[in-house]
Amino acid sequence: MPYEPPTHTVERSIRATTGARIVAGVDEVGRGAWAGPVTVCAAITGLRRPPPGLTDSKLITPKRRAELADTLESWVTAYALGHSSPEEIDDLGMTAALRLAAVRALDGLPVRPDAVILDGKHDYLGTPWQVRTVIKGDRSCVAVAAASVIAKVRRDAMMAELRGDYSVFGFHENAGYPSPVHKAALAELGPTPHHRLSWAYLDGLPRWRHLKKIRITPEAAALESGGQLGFDF
Known part of the structure; x- marks a missing residue:
């Protein structure tokens, strides 16, 4: 099924209405995985x-995606990657971990963008960044689509590098997402150092449930230490 190619419409609008000169497209991958960053x-x-052929990375075959990523890395004006580790995801929660990874990516660019196009409807970046959220931005906006493809290919490659030590988990094929091979290995061997230990999948693994990590929210930490969470009584 053919898809409409992405355009610069949103970027042109941002430039016209805000005066921004440098606009970055931002996209993430790995949010729903059980393992990996x-x-x-x-x-x-x-x-x-x-x-x-540029479009949302999920709509491109793996072979074509890898070829396109190589092309994009030399075609874009600039790009940078940011990661949040499984430990950071466990400690901070996904929203804060996404922000941390995004800030690392943006800080890695050779120039600071005046504005950011963020894929999706939720702004997990916030101030001081000037953000425009776009649902399906990885399909409609050129910069976001480019970020989508590069992020997907490079993270998949990172997960494939774990094949030597953790081949039974199938990370080279599932990239840390749930799959029959991944689930079977987890049930038998338990989580690796690359797994997110605060996630609900551990609830269904009786042998390994004791490893689940409970994230202490700032509110819970304040209560535990006798704090009043800023309330006046």
């Missing part, structure tokens, strides 16, 4: 015509 790519593309 969450990875964010920030890409600056300017207003040039994108390479043929």
